[in-house]
Amino acid sequence: MARTDQSDRTDLVDFPTTGNFLRGRLRQHFDRDDQSYIEELIQEERVFSDGQVVMERAQFATISAILVDGFIFRTIEQNDRRFIVGLNVPGDFVDLHAFALKRLDHNVVTAGNCKLGLVSHDRLDETMRERPKIARAMWFATLLDAAVHRKWIQILEQLDAPQCVAHIFCELQTRLEHVGRASQKALRTPFKQFDIADMTGISTVHANRAIVALKEMGLAEWRRGTLYVNDWQKLKEYARFEADYLYGEGALKLSEPFE
Amino acid sequence: MARTDQSDRTDLVDFPTTGNFLRGRLRQHFDRDDQSYIEELIQEERVFSDGQVVMERAQFATISAILVDGFIFRTIEQNDRRFIVGLNVPGDFVDLHAFALKRLDHNVVTAGNCKLGLVSHDRLDETMRERPKIARAMWFATLLDAAVHRKWIQILEQLDAPQCVAHIFCELQTRLEHVGRASQKALRTPFKQFDIADMTGISTVHANRAIVALKEMGLAEWRRGTLYVNDWQKLKEYARFEADYLYGEGALKLSEPFE
DNA sequence: CGTTCCCTTGAGTAGTTTCAATACTTGTGG
DNA sequence: CCACAAGTATTGAAACTACTCAAGGGAACG
Numbered sequence: 001m002a003r004t005d006q007s008d009r010t011d012l013v014d015f016p017t018t019g020n021f022l023r024g025r026l027r028q029h030f031d032r033d034d035q036s037y038i039e040e041l042i043q044e045e046r047v048f049s050d051g052q053v054v055m056e057r058a059q060f061a062t063i064s065a066i067l068v069d070g071f072i073f074r075t076i077e078q079n080d081r082r083f084i085v086g087l088n089v090p091g092d093f094v095d096l097h098a099f100a101l102k103r104l105d106h107n108v109v110t111a112g113n114c115k116l117g118l119v120s121h122d123r124l125d126e127t128m129r130e131r132p133k134i135a136r137a138m139w140f141a142t143l144l145d146a147a148v149h150r151k152w153i154q155i156l157e158q159l160d161a162p163q164c165v166a167h168i169f170c171e172l173q174t175r176l177e178h179v180g181r182a183s184q185k186a187l188r189t190p191f192k193q194f195d196i197a198d199m200t201g202i203s204t205v206h207a208n209r210a211i212v213a214l215k216e217m218g219l220a221e222w223r224r225g226t227l228y229v230n231d232w233q234k235l236k237e238y239a240r241f242e243a244d245y246l247y248g249e250g251a252l253k254l255s256e257p258f259e
Numbered sequence: 260m261a262r263t264d265q266s267d268r269t270d271l272v273d274f275p276t277t278g279n280f281l282r283g284r285l286r287q288h289f290d291r292d293d294q295s296y297i298e299e300l301i302q303e304e305r306v307f308s309d310g311q312v313v314m315e316r317a318q319f320a321t322i323s324a325i326l327v328d329g330f331i332f333r334t335i336e337q338n339d340r341r342f343i344v345g346l347n348v349p350g351d352f353v354d355l356h357a358f359a360l361k362r363l364d365h366n367v368v369t370a371g372n373c374k375l376g377l378v379s380h381d382r383l384d385e386t387m388r389e390r391p392k393i394a395r396a397m398w399f400a401t402l403l404d405a406a407v408h409r410k411w412i413q414i415l416e417q418l419d420a421p422q423c424v425a426h427i428f429c430e431l432q433t434r435l436e437h438v439g440r441a442s443q444k445a446l447r448t449p450f451k452q453f454d455i456a457d458m459t460g461i462s463t464v465h466a467n468r469a470i471v472a473l474k475e476m477g478l479a480e481w482r483r484g485t486l487y488v489n490d491w492q493k494l495k496e497y498a499r500f501e502a503d504y505l506y507g508e509g510a511l512k513l514s515e516p517f518e
Numbered sequence: 519c520g521t522t523c524c525c526t527t528g529a530g531t532a533g534t535t536t537c538a539a540t541a542c543t544t545g546t547g548g
Numbered sequence: 549c550c551a552c553a554a555g556t557a558t559t560g561a562a563a564c565t566a567c568t569c570a571a572g573g574g575a576a577c578g
Contacts, residue, residue: 060515097402100398105511149409153411194557206533211557251317256361465565526571535562544553548551
């Protein structure tokens with residue numbers, strides 16, 4: 001699961017900006033030419049600081065961005081309250097869906113410092129016309145987000161606050177493993193406790209209590225943005241986390257040829 | 260909003276199977292040739308009865324289906340409990356995302372009797388290669404589902420049970436208006452109260468209480484599958500429903516040319 | 519005309535919220 | 549290097565929301 005094998009490493013050397021795109025998922029179906037093509041789509045890299053809006057709800061989009069480094073929140077604001085409806089990790093094409101939607105229904109906001117690679121929608125139009133295989137992989141990438149959304153709907157419907165928090169961290173860890181950014185003992189994030197509250201729709205006070213509960217159960221310990229976990233397996237069981245839906249290893253993985 | 264104007268009606272006469280696809284949204288950007296092309300994609304129509312599984316989680320998919328008539332649930336099952344993570348109405352391409360994902364993370368199940376139009380993924384491959392404009396519209400359609408998912412995440416995070424139930428019905432009504440299937444006074448569905456419970460993650464007992472609460476507030480009355488609403492505006496305010504995110508009329512609508 | 523499925527109601531329990539008060543961290547200017 | 553301010557984290561208490569279990573009522577279907 002989510003190893004960093006040799007070929008993955010050369011990906012990052014040769015394709016420093018897009019080497020993590022779909023890594024651990026469809027990427028294994030890309031040949032070198034596909035990988036170069038994708039890398040060359042990116043016209044510019046840009047660095048963002050904490051809390052910057054990468055793409056704002058309802059703005060007409062002409063470019064999209066892939067996350068090279070850092071974390072991204074997708075947020076919906078209503079009545080001065082913020083709801084985090086999605087997270088992104090390096091390798092995620094954070095607003096690729098803006099290529100088809102043109103105006104997003106939510107904001108894309110940095111969580112901590114980020115590096116992003118930008119591609120114009122004109123270039124993506126070309127990709128649609130000339131590289132249907134890659135276009136379909138991009139489509140796949142946006143649908144992966146949708147699969148994660150569905151899982152969030154389920155966990156919000158099913159789990160209580162500590163389980164829900166645990167599930168979100170299990171997911172984050174697994175997604176970081178896909179792109180070789182995970183450490184086994186500690187999950188470092190730039191998140192505050194109120195970010196966790198906004199992801200799960202609970203109050204900050206209750207988010208704190210959920211974190212305390214995880215610690216009291218001996219499952220995980222949160223200290224200023226870092227989650228320390230001794231036994232991920234135990235935490236996953238507690239959160240009823242099953243990684244299938246992330247389309248890495250598991251029942252949903254595409255094992256057939258992809259052209 | 261959501262009128263049935265003359266051109267919409269001819270859509271349904273000339274394109275009986277796909278005439279509702281993206282109607283009220285991107286469809287206005289399709290020319291007659293696009294519309295014919297889409298109609299001709301459908302190779303077969305099939306009728307399903309209540310509770311049939313149209314596409315099962317993790318099965319390898321080679322066809323996708325557009326909903327011509329009826330309602331569809333997207334469900335995730337865990338520990339013998341069912342979670343409804345999405346709904347579909349006529350005109351929705353219910354498992355178009357299976358074209359890119361190949362194996363779905365959830366089940367697609369009929370709610371009541373349904374008519375579906377089937378298209379093979381081979382045909383969709385052709386569409387990707389030969390009709391990038393239509394391919395992009397299909398991509399858009401799958402992302403519309405994702406936008407609805409995000410809204411569900413938000414309402415689950417924000418609203419209490421009666422508001423959440425109200426929101427789901429406001430959304431359903433608006434989506435039916437898009438395809439000319441709404442009546443102003445009564446929203447007829449094949450849903451049971453336990454379906455409503457599974458959509459919102461509450462118990463059936465509590466779903467019942469939420470429905471009672473809506474009635475006591477004079478907002479809506481539920482009688483065996485039909486929701487009677489006198490003043491949709493009042494219900495929408497109560498549910499904090501804002502239709503933008505459905506990409507019909509509103510801030511997110513694509514007003515620019517689409518080729 | 520009874521069985522089954524669905525809906526409804528009541529009572530007690532668990533989970534979550536709000537408000538309020540206190541403590542800890544980090545960064546800034548003196 | 550200290551003092552203070554701002555932001556973040558923690559705790560307690562009371563109120564509210566939703567849950568479970570249990571029992572009863574009603575409609576639909578054979």
